[in-house]
Amino acid sequence: MKTLTLLNRTIIECSACPRLVAYRQSVAATKRRQFMRWDYWGRPVPGFGDAQARLYVLGLAPAAHGGNRTGRIFTGDRSGDWLYEALYRHGFANQPSSTHRGDGLVLSDCYIGATVRCAPPANKPAPAEIEQCRQFLREEIRLLQNVRVVVALGKLAFDQYLKTCRLEGKQIPSPLPLFRHGAAHRLPWGVLLLGSYHPSQQNTFTGKLTRPMFHAIFRRARHELARDSSAIPPAGRQSEDTH
Numbered sequence: 001m002k003t004l005t006l007l008n009r010t011i012i013e014c015s016a017c018p019r020l021v022a023y024r025q026s027v028a029a030t031k032r033r034q035f036m037r038w039d040y041w042g043r044p045v046p047g048f049g050d051a052q053a054r055l056y057v058l059g060l061a062p063a064a065h066g067g068n069r070t071g072r073i074f075t076g077d078r079s080g081d082w083l084y085e086a087l088y089r090h091g092f093a094n095q096p097s098s099t100h101r102g103d104g105l106v107l108s109d110c111y112i113g114a115t116v117r118c119a120p121p122a123n124k125p126a127p128a129e130i131e132q133c134r135q136f137l138r139e140e141i142r143l144l145q146n147v148r149v150v151v152a153l154g155k156l157a158f159d160q161y162l163k164t165c166r167l168e169g170k171q172i173p174s175p176l177p178l179f180r181h182g183a184a185h186r187l188p189w190g191v192l193l194l195g196s197y198h199p200s201q202q203n204t205f206t207g208k209l210t211r212p213m214f215h216a217i218f219r220r221a222r223h224e225l226a227r228d229s230s231a232i233p234p235a236g237r238q239s240e241d242t243h
Helices: 004-012 018-030 078-089 127-143 155-167 211-227
Strands: 055-059 110-114 149-153 184-186 192-196
Touching (some): 004 127, 155 192
Parallel strands (some): 055 110, 055 149, 149 192
């Protein structure tokens, strides 16, 4: 792979996991009542954002009626509402919402990926599916060469980021960094790894994750990048998109 565009085209064409293929296609065929007029994406969902990003946000997987419907990660669901509002508030997005691929959203200095690229049943990918999809995560990490801060949304994304970096030959601290909301670990290669609860309804509806808690993560990311030796990129850079 030479570019994120080529990587994302490869992701979209993947059909390696039979259970995930069957599920995402079934959801796309049956739809949800309020989305009956939508032509569901129903394929693996690529990453999205600024190819020169210094902030990398890593989630778990597309939502069945979010990314699997719209074709853009964290787009068209409640988790995305929280994420893009936070990115907008802290200067990483040009608008606070993401509803469909043609809505004009542009990310600046930020790229968003996922541990698994297909919507999994019950939002729980199997271990073998995580391993099968790791090739895409590894390539994405390689290509995002300017990353200085990683925000991992949830324990699975946090742990899988560290595991993938180890496979890439990076030195992982011992003892292993532990996930908690607000965790901040400076990794040996200079990246600051921030842990956040995932903005799923399971966390936001119960109050386990509040907006102030979530926004504090991105405020910390912005503060870290402001301290970075390189200048903040100018506004208006286009997000990497294959569609």
